[in-house]
Amino acid sequence: MRRVFSIAGKDLKLIFRNRFIAVISFLLIVFYGVVYHLLPKSVDETYKIGFYLNLKKETVRELSLSRIEIEKKLNEGNDKNKQEAIKIYWANSLADLKKLVLENKVSAGVRLELKEAKPNVTFYVSSRTPEEITQAGEMIAREIGYTLAGYRLPADFKATIIGTDMVGRQIPLRDKMRVLLLSFVFLFELYGVGNLLSEEVFKKTAYAILVTPATLTEFIAAKAITGVIMAFSEGFLLAIILNVLKTEIIFSLTLFLALGAFLIVGIAFIMGALSRDFITLVMSSIIPFVILIFPSLVVLDPGLSSPLLKAIPTYYLIEPLNGFLNYGAKFSEYTSSAFVLFLFSLAFFFFGFLILKRRLV
Amino acid sequence: MKIMVKKEIMVDGISYSYNNKLAVNRISFEVGQGEALGFLGPNGAGKTTILKMLIGLLVPQSGSICVLGKDIVKQREEIQSGIGVCFEEKNLYEDMSAGENLTFFASLFGIKNLNVDGLLERVGLSAKRKDRVANFSKGMKQRLMIARALVNKPRVLFLDEPTDGLDPVSAETIRDIIVEEKVKGVTVFLTTHDMMEADKLSDRVAFINEGKIAVLDTPDNLKHQFGRRVLKVRYYLDGEVKEEELFLENQQTAARVKEILEKYRVFDMHTEEATLEDIFIQLTGRKLA
Incomplete structure (x- = not known):
């Protein structure tokens, strides 16, 4: 030695x-x-969310709200703190919505279906999406539902993870x-x-x-x-x-x-x-x-x-x-x-x- | 009464091949205590392979080697405690000082109180103890290599081309040390392609060619056996210097010398012995360098 x-x-x-x-x-x-x-110690809190609305035309008309108006409403009160703003991307099909999620262009995607009386909300997140983002996305989706309908929707929320689930935090x-x-x-x-x-x-x-x-x-x-x-x-x-x-x-x-x-x-x-x-x-x-x-x-x-x-x-x-x-x-x-x-x-x-x-x- | 000389190196029929190419072919020899054996041969003759086997860096593929009375394969560590090796390559730690190099190698032999100054003084580097080896000249590095080979006071010294390409002062310092060690009873195994050096330092020389020992004897015996002794005479003839070689063994030589001395003005006259290089060429058909 x-x-x-x-x-x-x-x-x-x-x-x-x-x-x-x-x-x-x-x-x-x-x-x-x-x-x-x-x-930087913190992360960019801008929440990018994708939407695909699978609604009957008459329903939309009934709701008489345009996409721009929805976005405007959602961002109300966020102007002071841009880091916490919500940015919305609109998808024309479910496939487009999933693509947005998978390509990391949005933190989450929301598919809103209103075929029957009870709306269905499916929430798509990628495997890299931290849990709190998923939770925040669900809240935003409910908020949008409320904005669209004018009352709290008795909707079924379902979260779907695209890719390997890597539950974590941001x-x-x-x-x-x-x-x-x-x-x-x-x-x-x-x-x-x-x-x-x-x-x-x-x-x-x-x-x-x-x-x-x-x-x-x-x-x-x-x-x-x-x-x-x-x-x-x-x-x-x-x-x-x-x-x-x-x-x-x-x-x-x-x-x-x-x-x-x-x-x-x-x-x-x-x-x-x-x-x-x-x-x-x-x-x-x-x-x-x-x-x-x-x-x-x-x-x-x-x-x-x-x-x-x-x-x-x-x-x-x-x-x-x-x-x-x-x-x-x-x-x-x-x-x-x-x-x-x-x-x-x-x-x-x-x-x-x-x-x-x-x-x- | 025949004096029994202790054999410090005994080599018996060793062979070594690289990729089926025979580099050393069943070589045998012995070196006695206090004897210097010069191993002479051109590059690629197998000298370094033999040296590597003798110092335990290569295991012979056949035959056996005993150094200091011990088997090199079975008792390598014990043998290495008693030998000193000076490589041809200047493999010193160049980012360390001369003193640090010696102290480090002494520590590998378990020597704690090495007389670094004394050793450096012997090789003429006492003022350079704290200097980085990277700043040393080639001659200084080689002298430090010799000092390193002596840290453990070895009983056998293996020297691979110790004065190759050195300035005359460094070469002479190294030769003096080799002679001093020999006088102390240290056995010296010297590989070189410098015939003059081998002639000066070796008690016996071995000519190695293509992995085999062509001949092994004292330089004098080799010169006597294979050399031609001539008398070279230069004299003036019609205003020009004429040169004549006269074989000493020839019966007409004396008469011819007498005739030259009587008839011409002699420019110079001296005997000339065959060099080891001449004998090597004669025996192997190859030049050394």
Whole structure:
């Protein structure tokens, strides 16, 4: 172990002496923190709602209200606070209404049917629509019914979710970005650890170590320790800057940050062992980087969600982080993710070790 | 009475192939304590592969290697505690200082109180202890590499092209250290393609070509066995300098020398021995560089 710590100590010293890696590793964290704190705390409260009215012509005539008048009525009193305004889009068919919802042009769509005496109101929301928006939409729909009829309609309200149901709450962009920023910190460490390894291989300093009593296992263990310390401490530091280390999630968050650091170091082993130098490391890491960052982009836009996400190792890190940070999830909800993440990390470590061994001896 | 010299390196029939291409073909040799063996051969002859097997970076595909009386495959760590290696590539940590490089490698050997200043002084770098290695010249880096190879006071030194492309001062410093270590009883395994250096530093030399040892003997024996000893005479003839080579073993040489001295004004006259390079070419049909 003494030799492992000697090598790890040397690695940490070298990381901080490499200005580029130091910038990537720590100044970016500060930058991420600044970006996060500069982003607006609140969200745009303009409620965009789509309508499709399936009414008999005579009913409309009877109601003697035009669409413009409805809109005008709904927006009465909202002029002072534009952020809480309601914007209405009119659909000509049910298909158009659903399209508006799915394309995220409106927060919700309302289909109002008045074929019989009792009106039917169907409320369409997409999977990305938070619950309070759904509730607000229902209220607005009732209000419109009242406006149209002049009295509270004895209507049946039915909410239909289009796409995968992702019940949640409306989260400001900057809160969603916390997961993305943490992912960035981890993924940039791919370059830090990868560079540490590729330099040792390319400049043949690894051989100088391996002709001492230090073994290849000790050499790799030292790199793993350095990498995990770097990735974890950076993630943890960013978590502090982002002010997400709350008592109720500190254990879960710390555990997943540690597992995430372990995963990234495993991947960095493979990238580093396959690269000649930093340039080839950057070039060869582009595609893996994009793939690995993808699950955190899905947090920003759930519409990008796909079953294939589960094949991406970082999914098992991003999903729990998103759950803990944005939805107050408990660790018990993500124990299987922790297990899968650990297995992925072990697999990457194993293959990284084999590739490194092949390159060095 | 025959003095038994302890064998620090014993190689028996080792072979190694890269992708079915034989790089080292059943090589055997021994190196005694305090002896310097020069391993000579052109690039691609198999020198580095043999060196890598001797220092435990490659496992021989056949045959066996014993260094310091231990098997390199089974007791690699124990052997590596007692050897020092100086690579051809300047594989130092360039963002660290000279002192930090030495201290780090000493820590891998479990040495806590390394005399860094003393070691740096030996290689003429005592004033550079705190300087970043990246700012060192090639010669300074190579001297530091030698110092690094000595941190654990090795019993066997493996040196791969230690003076290749160096300035005369650095090269001489390194040669002096090699001689000093030899005097202390350290065994030296030297790979080089510099015949002059091998001639100066080695007790015995091995010519390696296409993965095989072509010949292994002392430089003197090789010169005697394969060289041609000639006397070169340059003299004035009709206002021009004429050169003549006379074989020392030839019976007519004495008479011809007498004749030249009597008839012509001699410009210069000296004996010339065959170089190791000449012998290498004679034996392998290849040049070294």
